[in-house]
Amino acid sequence: MKKGYDVIIIGGGIIGCSIAFELAKRGVTDILLVEKGFLTSGATGRCGAGIRQQWGSELNARIAMESTHIFENLEEYTGYSHSCGLHQGGYLLVAYTAKEWAQFQENLKVQHKLGIDSYAVDLKQAKEIVPYLNTEGMYGATFCQKDGHADPFHCTQAYAQGAKRMGVEFLTYTEVTGLRTAGGRIAGVETTKGYFEAQTVINCANVRAPGLAAMVGEDIPIISERHQALVTEPVEPLMDCMVMSFHRSYYVQQTPHGSFVMGIGPQEEPSFNFKSSWQFLEKNCAVMCEVLPILRKLNVVRQWAGQYDLSPDRNPIIDEAKQARGFYSVCGFSGHGFMVAPRIAILMANHLTHQEDTMDIRMFSQERYKTGKLLLEPAVV
Template sequence: MIPLHSEPVPSAADAVIVGAGINGLATAYELARQGLKNIVVLEKNYLGSGSTGRCGGGIRQQWTTEENIQLAAESVAIYERMSAELGYQVFFRQGGYLMITEQEEDLPALRAAVDLQRRCGVPTDFLTPRECLDIVPGLDVGDLKGATFCPKDGTAYPFAVVWGYARACHRLGVKIFIKTTLTGIEAAAGRIQAVDTDRGRISTPVLVNCAGPWARSLAAKVGVELPNRQERHEIMVSEPLKPFLDPMVISITNGIYFSQSMRGEIVGGIGDPAEPRWEDPEDFATHSGLRFAVRFARELTRLYPRTRSVRMMRQWAGMYDVTPDHRPILGGVPEVGGYYHICGFSGHGFMLGPMVARRMAGFITTGREDPIITSLSLARFAGGDLQADAFVVG
């Protein structure tokens, strides 16, 4: 059992973290590990109820920007030890990621990405369509032009990761309040002073915004304008089947991704360019649609015909929190001391979260500059010279 608090919140804390998804809980855990006391996590719903509990659990190091590769590689190192470190089985499995393309013009980018990833210490290889069959027998490689494969990529079970971090937080004295909403933020003299919640006021010098798709509206409460927008993404799970698919397969041509969980289910999704943009968090629509089911099933069975008789069990939707360059926003702002944000992860916050949390905790507790946090700060959008990652898929 994870002790969750339902009593009134304490009147004071050394740090308040908003959001009990992977980023909020991992940050609370890392702050506590790095010596900060009296940490409170506020979650308006239940643990993992935001994007984290709705995600595909994919963890890959195959990116085209050095920051993403480095954060992902460092996070993989954490995932490799996570079950032991947290004392909780998180079902991390390194079946690899096979990134495929059906477009000749993608090949130079794939080859360049392999070079960069290898320079960063990630063991990715370029594969011909025929070589893909060694990794995924039965894949229809007729239209494939090439692929990349990293055997150290993998998947973990999102709820187990959240529960593992929550238990470890509890052991370190962090108090997690579920069904508790942050309703206001008090800042004065250029610093965070307190937060208001629907269970009472907490005075605090530190506020960490890990509110996922709600991060933009939360930041606005303290006058910080984030450029994030929110996108709805659907995903589905099949009936459980005997294990037959090792890696996550992901197409940079049309955004389909699919893997097999340790329970045998096929889990996958596909991005939809026709999805409307969502502006108002009160409006987030996480309903499921027939359009997704048809598009996903068509594409899955075309690429991987042996899934033709597989039955879909359930589908759901969640929100991506997307920035103009599809890279996260980390750090604080000079105008409001003690305020920090960890948000804007698009479809890759689950894989980057563990290391982002560790680095952000170091930054918050010591104030020491971290080059990755600096390069991913909100200030980068003022310059206009954005370096987007080319392998944003989903």
């Protein structure tokens, strides 16, 4: 192995792999990606993999819309020979309060400005879309057919294999344990398999990103919150779309092979706890069986836990360390990093290769927490 690279990326989730791919596409191929487990062993491999364009802020709606366009073509875009499993069965976002319903009307205006094909539905129409839905307590819903979900393992592999073909090297089961700086710049990374030099290091370690950034004196305000999900036995097709509520903090979808995947937001202290809990199973099943009573007949086959890297305004932080120039953190995706990865990777790669972008990367700097220019988002769990 070489001793030095132009760029080292820490973290082999969808964010690290998509940035590696976009950089290589722009001619920066002397890259080493270091991952402490296997690719997708972090949040990416544990996520619901939902992709929605129904956001409330123009920024998020645009990032999600442009990312969706890439997901629609990811196999061709990356030269991947398998299917990435995109299924555009739509997202039905349900409102449970008058305030939420009013906000949904505002969100639609933002989405329509960008040309996103979303619309409001009444409860009768919601039941036509999801016949087994219990609409009790709901005010209404919005729907976008082009929303859906994809396979997070294949999407990440598509980016990783595309990057590999362009010359990017991958070092898995290798942990970054230290960072070295020289003259106010990043100089390299210490790993469990030795030291590697690099003038640019990109920290895509999700909930572990603050710990790495702290090694170069950077304080990233991200907390780690456990989120759990479960999957049922497969059954015949009962619904085609994702059903999601911000107010009650749940989502549920049926995968193409018939299993239902679902999750419900936690109410717990920050932690690095990756264990599944009985409490989640109980609460999730109670809520989901009320929303979709037909689920009462299904057996749960598997349950797991992952982490959200929650930033103060629930939006990503993309920042260069002040005391170690060339060290970038790309983290804080707060539960929606999978669906925005394609566009964020382009933004980051354009920035590093000094190419123009229609988005201003500075918006994502954590400076916003000092200036008060937060990236506010009403449509987030």
